[in-house]
Structure formats: C-alpha cells, structure tokens
Amino acid sequence: MTNFTFADGIRQAIAEEMDRDPAVFVIGEDVGESGGVFGVTKGLWDRFGPDRLWDSPISEEAIVGAAVGASLVGGRPIAEIMFSDFSMLAMDMIVNQAAKTHYMTGGKLSSPMVVRMITGTNGSTGAQHSQSLESWFTHVPGLKVVAPSTPEDAKGLLKSAIRDPDPVMFFEHKGLYTGRGGPAGDVVEVDPIPFGVGRIHRAGTDVTVVSYLKTREYALAAAETLAEEGISCEVFDPRTLVPFDYEGLRASLEKTGRLLIAHEAPARGGFGAEIAAWAAENCHDVLRSPVMRVGGHNTPIPYAPVMEQFVLPMTERITDSIRALVQNPSRQLQSL
Amino acid sequence: MTDALTRTTARTAAGITLEEGLELLRKMTLIRRFEERAARLRAAGFIPGFLHPCSGQEAVAVGISAALRKDDVLTSNHRGHGHLMGRGADPAQMYAELFARSTGYNAGKGGSLHMIDADLGFLGANGIVGGGIPLATGAALQLKRRGSEAVAVTYFGDGASNEGAFHESLNLAALWKLPVLFVCENNLYGEFTRQSEHMVLENVADRAAAYGLPGVVVDGNDVLAVKKVAEEATERARSGMGPTLIEAKTYRHKGHFEGDMARYRPKEEVEAWLKRDPLLLFPEVLREELGATDAELDAVRESVEAQLDRDIEWAKEQPHPTPEDALRHVYVDSHNGKALR
Numbered sequence: 001m002t003n004f005t006f007a008d009g010i011r012q013a014i015a016e017e018m019d020r021d022p023a024v025f026v027i028g029e030d031v032g033e034s035g036g037v038f039g040v041t042k043g044l045w046d047r048f049g050p051d052r053l054w055d056s057p058i059s060e061e062a063i064v065g066a067a068v069g070a071s072l073v074g075g076r077p078i079a080e081i082m083f084s085d086f087s088m089l090a091m092d093m094i095v096n097q098a099a100k101t102h103y104m105t106g107g108k109l110s111s112p113m114v115v116r117m118i119t120g121t122n123g124s125t126g127a128q129h130s131q132s133l134e135s136w137f138t139h140v141p142g143l144k145v146v147a148p149s150t151p152e153d154a155k156g157l158l159k160s161a162i163r164d165p166d167p168v169m170f171f172e173h174k175g176l177y178t179g180r181g182g183p184a185g186d187v188v189e190v191d192p193i194p195f196g197v198g199r200i201h202r203a204g205t206d207v208t209v210v211s212y213l214k215t216r217e218y219a220l221a222a223a224e225t226l227a228e229e230g231i232s233c234e235v236f237d238p239r240t241l242v243p244f245d246y247e248g249l250r251a252s253l254e255k256t257g258r259l260l261i262a263h264e265a266p267a268r269g270g271f272g273a274e275i276a277a278w279a280a281e282n283c284h285d286v287l288r289s290p291v292m293r294v295g296g297h298n299t300p301i302p303y304a305p306v307m308e309q310f311v312l313p314m315t316e317r318i319t320d321s322i323r324a325l326v327q328n329p330s331r332q333l334q335s336l
Numbered sequence: 337m338t339d340a341l342t343r344t345t346a347r348t349a350a351g352i353t354l355e356e357g358l359e360l361l362r363k364m365t366l367i368r369r370f371e372e373r374a375a376r377l378r379a380a381g382f383i384p385g386f387l388h389p390c391s392g393q394e395a396v397a398v399g400i401s402a403a404l405r406k407d408d409v410l411t412s413n414h415r416g417h418g419h420l421m422g423r424g425a426d427p428a429q430m431y432a433e434l435f436a437r438s439t440g441y442n443a444g445k446g447g448s449l450h451m452i453d454a455d456l457g458f459l460g461a462n463g464i465v466g467g468g469i470p471l472a473t474g475a476a477l478q479l480k481r482r483g484s485e486a487v488a489v490t491y492f493g494d495g496a497s498n499e500g501a502f503h504e505s506l507n508l509a510a511l512w513k514l515p516v517l518f519v520c521e522n523n524l525y526g527e528f529t530r531q532s533e534h535m536v537l538e539n540v541a542d543r544a545a546a547y548g549l550p551g552v553v554v555d556g557n558d559v560l561a562v563k564k565v566a567e568e569a570t571e572r573a574r575s576g577m578g579p580t581l582i583e584a585k586t587y588r589h590k591g592h593f594e595g596d597m598a599r600y601r602p603k604e605e606v607e608a609w610l611k612r613d614p615l616l617l618f619p620e621v622l623r624e625e626l627g628a629t630d631a632e633l634d635a636v637r638e639s640v641e642a643q644l645d646r647d648i649e650w651a652k653e654q655p656h657p658t659p660e661d662a663l664r665h666v667y668v669d670s671h672n673g674k675a676l677r
C-alpha cells in the first residue's frame with residue numbers, strides 16, 4: 001500500500017515545481033534546515049539549499065511583502081505563514097498590495113505568488129492558533145482561494161497555485177497533516193489540477209452536501225450513517241472557493257434538489273453564506289427545500305477539548321442537520 | 337554595550353535582606369518545579385495544548401517583578417508561566433487552566449498561551465509573537481493619562497524584536513514618554529532559528545537607539561542584576577522620563593515547546609549555559625553574601641514542592657466546563673449562554 005500523506009503532497013508539489021522552474025522559491029519562518037514546525041518542508045533544504053528556501057525572521061508583513069515584491073520582478077515565491085491566524089499581521093500586503101496589483105496597474109503588473117497557511121482547529125491550540133479565516137480572503141477581489149481536502153488534491157492544486165499568474169491563498173488544515181497525515185514519503189504522480197473544478201466524493205440523490213478541508217471527512221462519515229437510514233447524500237468538495245465550480249454544484253442540485261453547506265469556520269459570514277446566496281439566486285427552480293448551513297458556532301475557538309469539539313461542526317451535527325433538512329426542513333431552520 | 341553588561345551585572349547583594357533573597361529563590365524554584373511537573377502532566381495526558389517551558393529563564397521574570405508595585409500591569413508572550421508566577425500568580429489556578437478546567441484562570445478557554453491574572457494586573461500571555469508589546473504600550477498610555485505612577489511591563493523574545501509591532505511600539509512609547517519596560521528575554525533562539533540567523537546586531541538593546549530610548553543589556557541569569565536594572569527603569573518611567581528597553585541575556589534549558597528535542601543547538605552551548613543556571617548561581621550568592629544555610633535553602637525547595645503537589649491534586653479535582661460553556665464570554669453582554677447569531 002502506498003503511504004502518501006497530505007504533507008507529502010505539499011512537499012512534493014513544492015519540490016517538483018522548484019525542479020521545473022528556478023524562479024520558484026519558499027520564504028517563511030523555520031522553512032529551512034529544520035523543515036518547518038509540522039515537518040512539511042523537511043528534506044528540501046538538503047536538495048535545494050538557502051537560495052530556494054529563505055528561512056526568515058519572525059516578520060509576517062515583511063515575509064508576505066517580500067513575496068509580493070519578488071513576484072513583481074519575475075520571482076515565483078511561496079510564502080509560508082505558519083498558522084493562518086498570523087496572516088492577520090500580513091493583511092496589508094495581501095489585501096492592499098498583492099490582490100490589487102494587476103488591477104491598479106491597468107494590467108501592466110501582476111503578482112504571481114502563493115501564500116500557504118495552516119488553518120483550522122485541531123488539538124486545543126486555542127483561540128489564536130485555530131481559526132478558519134478563508135472567507136476573509138474570498139471577499140477580496142483579486143485573490144484566488146484554494147482549500148484541498150486530500151493528499152492528491154493538495155499536490156495537484158499546489159502545483160497549479162504555483163503556476164497561477166495571480167496571488168493564491170492556499171489553506172492546509174492542520175488536522176489533515178498532523179499524526180497520520182504527516183510526512184511519510186511515497187511519491188505519487190499528480191498533474192496540476194485546474195482551479196474551479198469540484199470533486200464528487202460520493203454520489204447521491206437526496207441532498208448535496210458541500211464541504212471542504214477537514215470537514216469533508218465529517219460530511220462523508222455523515223453520509224455513511226445516513227445511507228443506512230435510506231438518505232442518499234452527494235458529497236461535493238469544491239476544492240477551490242475562488243474560483244468556485246458553480247456549474248458542478250448546479251448539476252448536483254439538479255439531481256438532489258437539496259443543499260447543505262458544512263464548514264468549520266463560524267457560520268456567520270462564512271463561505272457557506274456565499275454559496276447559499278448563490279443557490280437562492282440561481283437554483284430556485286431545482287431546490288425543493290430551504291438551503292442550510294452548518295458551521296462552527298459563532299465563537300472564538302476555546303481551549304478545553306469538550307468546548308472545542310462542541311463548537312466544531314463534527315459528524316454528529318452534520319448528520320442531524322441533514323436528517324432534519326430531508327425530513328422536516330422548516331423546524332430545523334428554527335433551531336439552527 | 338559590553339560596558340553596559342559589566343556595569344549592570346556588578347553584584348550588589350547587599351541591596352537585599354536574606355529574607356528577600358530567599359523569597360526570590362522561592363519564586364525561581366517554584367517556576368522551575370512548576371514547569372517540570374507540567375511536562376510530566378502533559379505526557380500523562382492532563383494537558384491538551386501547547387507548552388513552551390521557561391526553565392532557565394526564571395531570573396528574568398522574578399528580577400523584574402521584584403521591582404514592581406501592586407498597581408503596575410504586565411503583558412507576556414507564549415512563554416509566560418514564569419512571568420505569571422514571578423508576579424505572584426497562583427500555581428493551582430494555573431494548573432487548573434492547563435488541565436482545561438472551568439475554575440482555571442481563563443475558565444478553560446485559554447490554556448497556557450492566553451493565561452491571565454487580572455487581579456495582579458497580568459493582562460495575559462499571548463499566542464501572537466509580538467502581540468503583547470503594543471498592548472503594554474497602550475496600557476501605559478492609559479496609566480499616564482490617568483496621572484498614575486504605575487508602569488506597564490511587556491515580556492517578549494529576541495525573535496519578537498523582528499516584528500513590526502516591536503518597532504512601532506518603541507517609537508510610540510519613546511515619542512510620548514510612556515511608562516513602559518520593554519523586557520526582551522534573549523534566549524538566543526526564536527523557535528529553531530539562532531539569533532545570528534534572524535538579525536545582524538548582537539544586542540536587541542541596540543535597537544533602542546534608533547527610537548531614542550535607553551537600551552540596557554543585563555545578565556538575565558542574575559536575578560539581582562535584573563532587579564537592579566528594572567528598578568532603574570521603573571524609576572525613570574514613574575518620574576515621567578519614558579520607556580526603557582531591557583535585554584536580558586538568558587537561555588531556555590528545554591526545546592521551544594514541550595516535545596521539541598532542540599537538536600539544532602550545539603551540545604557545548606547547552607552545557608555552558610546549564611553551568612550558568614540561575615538556580616545554581618543564586619543559592620551561591622545567598623550563601624556567600626547573605627550567609628544562608630543549607631537548611632534554609634533546602635527548606636525553600638521542600639516547601640515549594642509540597643505546595644505544588646497540593647496544587648496539582650486540587651487542580652485534578654476541578655470540574656470540566658460543559659460543552660455549552662463555549663458559547664459564553666463571546667460578548668460582555670451575552671452571559672446568558674447563547675452566542676449572538
């Protein structure tokens with residue numbers, strides 16, 4: 001059996017792209033010899049050395065700003081922000097600089113760069129190391145937003161992100177590459193995966209469940225349980241949030257007529273709201289029940305495991321919500 | 337700057353009584369033993385989150401706190417246990433928080449990275465490197481506005497001095513003569529990266545010159561030297577003369593976090609610093625300059641250990657929060673157990 005993990009996918013995409021294009025380089029905290037806090041860049045140092053791995057001081061604004069600047073003059077930087085929470089310190093460079101470069105310059109300049117961010121909740125890392133902030137970036141025109149849920153998708157999408165002509169925000173859920181998702185080593189060939197193409201992980205007829213990153217696993221587990229009860233779920237992973245595979249989603253809704261969106265980020269203002277609004281506007285003709293969202297509760301992420309598990313949309317909450325949506329939609333909406 | 341080092345490390349043990357000296361030793365011992373037990377408790381599954389042990393750096397927190405008054409306030413970083421106990425925090429409530437219990441300092445919501453004791457003016461550890469520095473600057477602004485003589489202290493590392501927040505805060509505090517002690521614990525590493533790989537200057541304190549405030553280097557393993565520079569800096573701050581940057585040269589005995597084997601550090605370097613362990617150096621001072629007896633020194637350790645064992649037993653018996661407690665405290669005005677939609 002191959003042992004190809006999420007961390008392997010990320011590392012191999014970086015290595016293969018660095019082999020392919022000398023303009024590609026990595027910049028971030030402890031990305032050099034030590035191989036990163038999660039060991040994801042381990043081994044790259046011996047192969048590529050300090051000209052390809054810029055192990056930086058703890059200076060997020062300068063890290064991302066340097067990546068933007070390098071991208072303006074021919075570089076293809078991959079900036080690593082250890083925890084996506086720390087991207088807040090680099091927001092000016094992402095939002096006011098990178099996102100608008102191409103537009104503001106009338107198309108004369110562009111900023112082809114990737115910001116890799118470790119995201120999500122896993123193992124009591126607390127309120128400042130656990131957030132799911134992807135929807136913030138989807139709100140900023142000019143940024144592309146990628147959120148893979150499998151090792152293959154991680155590898156193929158990161159390759160595309162590195163080759164992409166625009167700034168790409170690339171989210172990696174820590175729950176997908178700690179423990180058994182950590183570096184293992186088998187190499188699997190994966191071609192670049194185009195943005196804006198979703199993936200159906202399980203076909204079904206009663207309800208379309210949109211989920212991404214770690215939540216996709218919970219959605220699949222929910223689908224498994226519900227299948228035994230005679231409820232057939234189609235689990236749809238958009239893989240990229242911007243651009244979003246609306247054609248794929250529409251095709252799925254034409255089969256199922258019901259839509260539930262599950263993500264770890266707080267429901268309020270999460271990307272699920274965007275998908276729901278789109279469906280309300282564009283799929284009214286095929287929908288046979290209200291659209292539903294299951295998100296994290298609208299709280300910061302607490303430290304204690306019992307509270308942490310409670311705020312997350314885990315399998316049970318997703319299962320209950322789908323059941324209610326299919327069986328009794330109006331009542332469930334009140335208690336959401 | 338070497339002048340500054342020799343000037344500030346000149347020992348003045350005469351400045352304290354034996355009783356005061358034993359109290360300093362008690363606090364440093366408490367911190368060390370607390371951290372050792374926390375590591376074991378984490379391995380045994382009692383502590384779910386990160387731990388960044390401060391063993392080896394105790395003299396900084398204890399020396400600084402010895403110069404503070406009750407109305408002073410503090411902010412800290414991710415390596416904050418010593419800063420808390422230096423200020424007099426209750427280890428029992430600290431353990432309860434680490435165990436994620438509802439009677440812990442942060443009601444189980446914060447853990448090690450966010451621990452506070454508001455009654456002591458301890459405004460919190462911080463998970464964001466550099467995050468506490470502007471907070472202390474702002475606290476100092478309010479203290480000054482209020483006409484109080486209190487000061488704000490912020491602890492951070494050598495690595496944090498590369499964040500924009502550090503530079504912006506130093507400039508602001510110098511400009512407005514805010515009563516701040518910027519205390520840099522230079523333990524020679526930021527995570528796995530040596531200081532020489534993350535900045536060109538040898539002394540973080542030299543950065544002060546760029547903003548027009550004094551920068552002082554002190555031996556961070558000498559609790560009395562730290563106390564002395566802290567007294568000078570607090571006096572400056574209380575008399576309206578503004579902030580001071582204090583760089584305490586020290587070393588963390590363990591890895592960056594519990595579980596990091598710290599293989600990136602040369603063995604000789606670790607051994608050299610272990611010989612300069614503040615918990616070896618200070619008992620010698622107490623013995624030689626204040627005539628402390630072996631029995632007195634042993635009694636400190638024994639009482640600390642007995643206290644910590646009781647604190648741990650207490651903390652283990654504390655209740656867990658309920659899942660729904662997660663919904664409390666999102667806003668000040670929503671204590672009814674429901675998060676706003």
Ligand SMILES: Cc1ncc(C[n+]2csc(CCOP(=O)(O)OP(=O)(O)O)c2C)c(N)n1
Nearest residue numbers: 086415463464465493494495496525526527
């Ligand atoms: C803004 C931000 N960037 C990065 C990190 C990850 N991180 C946590 S501690 C640390 C090293 C800090 O080094 P230093 O300031 O020297 O403190 P020390 O750990 O040595 O006490 C890093 C990079 C973080 N928590 N916050």
Ligand SMILES: [Mg+2]
Nearest residue numbers: 493494525526
């Ligand atoms: Mg340090």
